[in-house]
Amino acid sequence: MAEEEAKLRANPGADTDGNPFDNVVGLFWFFQSTRPYMQARFDYITAILNVRTGEAVEIALDHSLDLLRLCRGDNLGVRSHVPALYLRLGRDQDAYDFIKWYADRGxxxxxxxxxxxxxxxxxxxxxxxxxxxxPHHANLSFLIALTLIKIRLMKDLQSLQALLQSNPNATGEARYDHLQEEAMSDVLLKRPDVVAQDNYEETIAELRRQVLQLYRLVKGKNPHFWPGIANPALFAYSVPTIYTPGSREEAVLVFRHSWYSWSETEPAIQFIRGVISSDA
Known part of the structure; x- marks a missing residue:
């Protein structure tokens, strides 16, 4: 990646009218001279995600967002794995906002x-x-990430509900202390209006309904994906290839983007496996 960047800065090509990092930010892929650099940086993201550390995820996310800054049109499909990276870092609100932008405005x-x-x-x-x-853009990766966001939120509220059952007079401070220790998501830490409720059962029920709705949407778009969450060995050793929507090949690629965000959230895996079993 560093080698390709050095080449691009030294010889930017006539098509960019000088340094592309100054002149064509947001439009990189439209210029032939920038593409080897873009591809090398994308390959770097793919490589570093083989490292199972939070630091590697942070690096991959930073590079992904910067590739989108350099090329809004996202010809390499970087956006597909961004929500899962946010989720692996516990940044569920950012993941949701990212998905919502593409759904509403993209x-x-x-x-x-x-x-x-x-x-x-x-x-x-x-x-x-x-x-x-x-939505305008509802690629499979986004719907799967949205499903995980809703499950994690539902599970966090169930945990709060259990706290209230054992301690009906739990103060706001006690609830936030509980969330700081137990929550999988950062969403409730930013929603005092929800945390202050006397009972979360209705909200939990609504989130469960939404999760089942998303489960059906994903299954309708690609029936191969959910079996991979039930049994990751189905896709674990498969190499992504060219795909058509709804195919096993698409499921392999999306599994590659998504699996770690699920495997690092065991309660969500158990929940969705239960849904899969009841749907069989």
Whole structure:
């Protein structure tokens, strides 16, 4: 990657009219001279994610977001693995905001070449809101990440509900102490309106309904994916290849993007496996 960057800076090519890091930010892939660098940086992200540490995930996320900054059109498909990286870092709110931006604003009317337009500028969106079944961009990776966000949120509320059952007079401070220790997601730490409720059962039930809705959406888009969560050996040794939507090959690629975020959230795996079993 460093070698390709040095080449690009030394010989940027006539098509970029000088240093592309100054002149064509947001449009990199439109210029032939930038593509070897973009590909090398993408390969670096793929390689470093073979390292199972939080630091490696942080590095991969930083590079992914910077590739999107350099090329909004995302010809390499970097956006597909970003929500899972946020989730592995416990940044569920950021994952949701990222997905929501593409769902609401990333349609064919968005001018990907106009750098004056806001980009990935949605923050603090409502993670409890209803599922949009017809978003502009609902690639399989996004729907799977959204399913995990909702499950983790549901499980965190169930944990809070158990706290209230054992200690009905739990103060706000006690609830936040519990979340700091036990929560899988950062969402509730930013939602005092939800945490202050006297009972979470209705919200838990609604989240469960949304999870089942997302389960069906994912299954409809690709029936091969959920069996891989039930039995990861199905895809663990498969190499991603060219795919068509709904194919096993697509499931292999998305599994590669998604699996660690699930395997690092054992309660979510157990929940979805139960759903799969009851659906069999």
């Amino acid at each position: 349609d064919s009317n968005y001018n990907w070449r106009d750098m004056s337009l806001p980009y990935l500028d949605m923050h603090g969106e409502d993670t409890f809101e209803a599922v949009n079944e017809n």
